[in-house]
Amino acid sequence: MEKELLAKLETPCVVIDMAQVKKNIADMQAIADASGCALRPHIKTHKMLSLAKLQMAAGCKGFTCAKVSEAEVMIEAGCDDIFIAYPLVGEFRIRRALEVQKKLKRFILAVDSMESAKPLSDAAVAAGTVFEVRMEIDTGLKRTGVTRDKYLQLAKEIAALPGLNMTGIYTFRGLVLHDEATTDNAAAAKEEGELMAAMANELRAAGIPIVDVSAGSTPTGALLAQTGLVTEVRPGTYIFNDYMIMKENNIGLENVAARVYATVVSTPEEGYAVIDGGVKTFPMDGKLDQPPYYFHGYAVVPGDDNLCLQRMNEEHGMITARNGHTGLKVGQLLELVPLHVCPTINLQNEVWLYEDGTLRKEKVAARGCLV
Amino acid sequence: MEKELLAKLETPCVVIDMAQVKKNIADMQAIADASGCALRPHIKTHKMLSLAKLQMAAGCKGFTCAKVSEAEVMIEAGCDDIFIAYPLVGEFRIRRALEVQKKLKRFILAVDSMESAKPLSDAAVAAGTVFEVRMEIDTGLKRTGVTRDKYLQLAKEIAALPGLNMTGIYTFRGLVLHDEATTDNAAAAKEEGELMAAMANELRAAGIPIVDVSAGSTPTGALLAQTGLVTEVRPGTYIFNDYMIMKENNIGLENVAARVYATVVSTPEEGYAVIDGGVKTFPMDGKLDQPPYYFHGYAVVPGDDNLCLQRMNEEHGMITARNGHTGLKVGQLLELVPLHVCPTINLQNEVWLYEDGTLRKEKVAARGCLV
Numbered sequence: 001m002e003k004e005l006l007a008k009l010e011t012p013c014v015v016i017d018m019a020q021v022k023k024n025i026a027d028m029q030a031i032a033d034a035s036g037c038a039l040r041p042h043i044k045t046h047k048m049l050s051l052a053k054l055q056m057a058a059g060c061k062g063f064t065c066a067k068v069s070e071a072e073v074m075i076e077a078g079c080d081d082i083f084i085a086y087p088l089v090g091e092f093r094i095r096r097a098l099e100v101q102k103k104l105k106r107f108i109l110a111v112d113s114m115e116s117a118k119p120l121s122d123a124a125v126a127a128g129t130v131f132e133v134r135m136e137i138d139t140g141l142k143r144t145g146v147t148r149d150k151y152l153q154l155a156k157e158i159a160a161l162p163g164l165n166m167t168g169i170y171t172f173r174g175l176v177l178h179d180e181a182t183t184d185n186a187a188a189a190k191e192e193g194e195l196m197a198a199m200a201n202e203l204r205a206a207g208i209p210i211v212d213v214s215a216g217s218t219p220t221g222a223l224l225a226q227t228g229l230v231t232e233v234r235p236g237t238y239i240f241n242d243y244m245i246m247k248e249n250n251i252g253l254e255n256v257a258a259r260v261y262a263t264v265v266s267t268p269e270e271g272y273a274v275i276d277g278g279v280k281t282f283p284m285d286g287k288l289d290q291p292p293y294y295f296h297g298y299a300v301v302p303g304d305d306n307l308c309l310q311r312m313n314e315e316h317g318m319i320t321a322r323n324g325h326t327g328l329k330v331g332q333l334l335e336l337v338p339l340h341v342c343p344t345i346n347l348q349n350e351v352w353l354y355e356d357g358t359l360r361k362e363k364v365a366a367r368g369c370l371v
Numbered sequence: 372m373e374k375e376l377l378a379k380l381e382t383p384c385v386v387i388d389m390a391q392v393k394k395n396i397a398d399m400q401a402i403a404d405a406s407g408c409a410l411r412p413h414i415k416t417h418k419m420l421s422l423a424k425l426q427m428a429a430g431c432k433g434f435t436c437a438k439v440s441e442a443e444v445m446i447e448a449g450c451d452d453i454f455i456a457y458p459l460v461g462e463f464r465i466r467r468a469l470e471v472q473k474k475l476k477r478f479i480l481a482v483d484s485m486e487s488a489k490p491l492s493d494a495a496v497a498a499g500t501v502f503e504v505r506m507e508i509d510t511g512l513k514r515t516g517v518t519r520d521k522y523l524q525l526a527k528e529i530a531a532l533p534g535l536n537m538t539g540i541y542t543f544r545g546l547v548l549h550d551e552a553t554t555d556n557a558a559a560a561k562e563e564g565e566l567m568a569a570m571a572n573e574l575r576a577a578g579i580p581i582v583d584v585s586a587g588s589t590p591t592g593a594l595l596a597q598t599g600l601v602t603e604v605r606p607g608t609y610i611f612n613d614y615m616i617m618k619e620n621n622i623g624l625e626n627v628a629a630r631v632y633a634t635v636v637s638t639p640e641e642g643y644a645v646i647d648g649g650v651k652t653f654p655m656d657g658k659l660d661q662p663p664y665y666f667h668g669y670a671v672v673p674g675d676d677n678l679c680l681q682r683m684n685e686e687h688g689m690i691t692a693r694n695g696h697t698g699l700k701v702g703q704l705l706e707l708v709p710l711h712v713c714p715t716i717n718l719q720n721e722v723w724l725y726e727d728g729t730l731r732k733e734k735v736a737a738r739g740c741l742v
Contacts, residue, residue, distance in 0.1 A: 010463040010742045044685060066686045086686060089636040089647070089702055092381040112637050115701030143687045144637040144645050265460040266483050266515040274515050276460070280717050281741055284655040285683065312656065314415060314713055315437045315457060315741075316514045330486030331460055342685055346651050347717075349739040367739075368720040370652055370686075371381045 005359055006333060011263040012277035014348050016362075018355035020257035021239055022054065028222060028238050029058040037225035040064050040083060040214070042236030043074055045342045047366035050353070051239065052077040062106065064234045068096045069369035075103050076365070083108040083214075085170060085234065087116045087136060087144050093371065094123045101129065110170070112136040112146045117158045124163030133158070134168040134212060139195050141173060151199060152206060159208050168212030169200055170234075175219040175248050185249060189220035193229025219248045242341035243300050244286060253302050258341050260299065262317065264332040273319045273328040275336075278312040282336075283343035299336040309336065376730055377704060382634040383648035385719050387733075389726035391628035392610055393425065399593060399609050400429040408596035411435050411454060411585070413607030414445055416713045418737035421724070422610060423448040433477065435605045439467045440740035446474050447736070454479040454585075456541060456605065458487045458507060458515055464742060465494045472500065481541070483507040483517045488529045495534030504529070505539040505583065510566050512544060522570060523577060530579050539583030540571060541605075546590040546619050556620060560591035564600025590619045613712035614671050615657060624673050629712050631670065633688065635703040644690045644699035646707075649683040653707075654714035670707040680707065 001015065009015070032039035038061035043052055052063065052074055062081030065071045071082045081104065088097055088109045101107045111117040111133050124131045135155055138145030146154045151169075158166050173192050175183055192215050200210045216224035216233035218241070225233045237245055240258040245251065260282065262275035282298045297308030301319070307326060311318040319326055319334070328334070338344040345351065346367055352359045372386065380386070403410035409432035414423055423434065423445055433452025436442045442453045452475065459468055459480045472478045482488040482504050495502045506526055509516030517525045522540075529537050544563050546554055563586050571581045587595035587604035589612070596604045608616055611629035616622065631653065633646035653669045668679030672690070678697060682689040690697055690705070699705070709715040716722065717738055723730045 011461065012741050086647075087636045090382065090634045112639070113701055115638075116636065119702070138639055142639070142643070143682075143684060143689060145639065147639055263461045265458045265487065267486075268483070268509055268513070268516065268518055272513070276457075277741065279654060279656040279714055280739075283650060285650040285685070311514075313514060314656070318514060330484055331490070343650055347739065348741075368651075368718065370383050370648065370719075 001354055002357060009261050011261050012281045013261055014345065014351040015259050015261060016351055016353050017257045018353050024239050024257060025055055025058045028235060029060065031222045032225050032233065035225040037230065038232040040232050040234050042234050043070060045236040046239055047345060047364050048362050049077040049365050050362055052079060067369055067371060068093050068100060069371045070366045071100050073366040073369060080105040085110055087112045088120060089116050094120060098127050108132045108134055110134055110136050111158060112144050114157055117161055117164060121161035121163030130163055130165050133164045133166050134170045134214065135166060137169055137171045137199060139171045139173045145171060152202060155203050155208050156206065168210055168214060170214035171196060172217060173215065174217045185219055186223050189223035190227055192220055193224050193227040197229040218245055237341060240341045243337050243339045256337050260336045260338055262334050262336060264328045264330055264334060267328055267330055271321055271324045273326045275317040275319055275334055277317045278315045280314050281347060282309060282312060282317060282338055283340055285343060286339055299338045302335055302337055372725055373728060380632050382632050383652045384632055385716065385722040386630050386632060387722055387724050388628045389724050395610050395628060396426055396429045399606060400431065402593045403596050403604065406596040408601065409603040411603050411605050413605050414441060416607040417610055418716060418735050419733050420448040420736050421733055423450060438740055438742060439464050439471060440742045441737045442471050444737040444740060451476040456481055458483045459491060460487050465491060469498050479503045479505055481505055481507050482529060483515050485528055488532055488535060492532035492534030501534055501536050504535045504537050505541045505585065506537060508540055508542045508570060510542045510544045516542060523573060526574050526579050527577065539581055539585055541585035542567060543588060544586065545588045556590055557594050560594035561598055563591055564595050564598040568600040589616055608712060611712045614708045614710045627708050631707045631709055631715065633705050633707060635699045635701055635705060638699055638701055642692055642695045644697045646688040646690055646705055648688045649686045651685050652718060653680060653683060653688060653709055654711055656714060657710055670709045673706055673708055
């Protein structure tokens with residue numbers, strides 16, 4: 001970025017390189033298109049209307065959201081096909097989902113138990129409508145999703161509910177069960193696809209007409225699309241990428257479209273410097289169940305393996321030096337790549353979009369959408 | 372809270388018990404007043420205008436902010452005396468500080484190096500004004516603050532700058548250097564106060580007229596005020612309290628004014644259940660340099676030692692059971708006390724204030740104020 005623009009930044013702030021965003025969007029779309037696999041990007045990463053519009057313009061099938069409130073916001077971008085990849089539980093949420101359904105061409109909800117499916121079906125019947133749903137399957141991550149020993153029975157029970165039309169199954173698996181240092185992502189993608197395809201076939205054999213088999217996040221999404229084993233992939237992080245994806249997908253900095261800029265505010269000792277961003281700027285989550293030091297801190301400095309964001313308080317970030325000398329000066333602007341970009345964006349009210357030598361502000365429209 | 376009100380909540384959400392907030396504010400103010408010690412609450416915990424007004428009505432001396440953007444927001448609450456307890460670095464920030472200064476009766480900034488002090492002095496001189504400043508001292512935490520071997524020399528240099536009027540010193544120490552299971556908070560407060568009083572006296576002996584000696588956060592604030600060793604305390608978390616303070620201050624749930632409500636969305640196994648809040652609802656930071664499992668997870672369930680929030684993804688929170696049986700049902704509303712309430716509030720656009728049998732919404736006005 002131009003020096004004049006860097007000098008105008010008030011830190012901490014996030015700057016998005018739009019040329020790289022467009023390349024990331026185009027590359028993933030091209031792979032999906034060439035594979036005949038639907039691409040349904042997850043908007044939880046960017047939460048911004050203008051970026052959703054770019055994904056639509058590139059030809060994505062529709063969007064994935066985590067929450068009904070995110071779907072409400074994405075309708076403003078002109079989205080007409082949304083899948084909420086999260087078991088929809090709670091009368092308050094079902095009520096909002098019924099309203100969202102009226103505004104979309106296609107709306108798909110998720111269920112992973114009869115306890116979640118039955119109230120959804122009842123509400124649809126009462127409203128004189130039907131909800132299209134997919135059943136979530138836990139393929140090893142141990143969060144939501146029906147376990148593999150129970151999915152056939154559950155699918156039969158869901159299929160019998162009058163207010164639901166079960167058209168697919170989905171999972172989130174990523175590389176979370178793997179060690180990214182040794183994992184063959186293509187093998188992981190094939191494993192994920194084979195698991196899902198086998199279950200879809202078993203359900204079809206049981207008389208349940210599964211159409212959509214959806215899986216794949218950024219670590220396996222592009223590879224999974226090319227296997228032909230699934231009908232849809234749902235990557236989110238690929239639009240920006242981050243330090244976690246650099247490690248997991250073995251890609252370089254040139255693929256990362258998001259940067260956090262921070263200012264060095266204090267250099268009390270040679271071995272560490274303090275920047276003006278802590279946990280209210282950089283989230284602490286990495287891989288599920290992995291301690292953060294599994295990675296090289298909470299953020300890295302592009303082109304400088306000596307430095308990393310090692311410790312944080314709310315507004316203090318401690319940049320430590322492997323060699324004991326940070327070399328940083330008070331007032332210096334520092335460019336960082338966060339470990340996990342999705343919750344990083346969620347901490348911002350707005351971000352800067354950089355394109356063609358200019359910066360423009362964009363509201364993080366679905367920031368804080370939790371319901 | 373009344374069942375009818377609980378049934379109206381859309382989760383995840385934060386509910387603040389205003390009766391307890393008022394008691395927490397009054398108790399801390401009473402201790403400060405009785406001790407003749409100024410109370411300057413840190414607003415980073417609540418970030419809300421109506422709560423700042425309550426603290427003013429109770430008689431607080433002024434406010435502490437972490438960022439100039441927080442100060443800008445707090446002016447809207449009618450605050451006229453603000454201390455930004457963070458080294459003010461960056462031309463963009465100094466420019467905003469000059470504007471804030473025009474709107475306040477008293478405005479105090481922080482410096483911890485000549486690299487931060489000199490540009491501040493230069494800007495004040497250029498604007499025809501003087502900034503009142505305090506020098507931050509690192510009393511062991513290793514984040515910002517001049518180290519104890521250098522503070523005397525730095526104080527002399529700062530005192531000689533034409534644009535700054537150094538009236539005080541401050542530190543943040545908390546109980547961070549201690550193991551809360553064995554620490555005597557009163558002894559920790561005395562140690563903190565004695566350190567700061569000794570340095571203030573040494574500075575005075577060197578001809579630097581230190582007036583304000585400011586220290587103390589929620590773990591030591593009330594005890595430190597009573598020692599007579601400092602002139603001001605700056606607790607923030609005390610307005611709500613949280614699970615970390617319950618452990619550090621050995622206080623009970625009845626002192627905690629903030630709750631997160633979440634809904635159980637999935638119970639795939641007996642040993643864990645999933646709630647509709649992950650790291651976008653519950654922050655992961657605890658004590659600096661301490662792994663989170665130092666505590667009993669990222670949130671606890673009041674009155675239920677069996678359950679805790681043990682693992683998280685962005686929107687998934689895994690509640691695990693010590694005895695292997697959560698007993699939780701899909702759709703169930705769960706009340707939680709977060710490990711660290713300050714960044715929890717910062718993740719919300721608005722929270723519910725509960726008082727006299729009613730709920731009203733309050734905007735988290737300074738949420739996301741990072742500059």
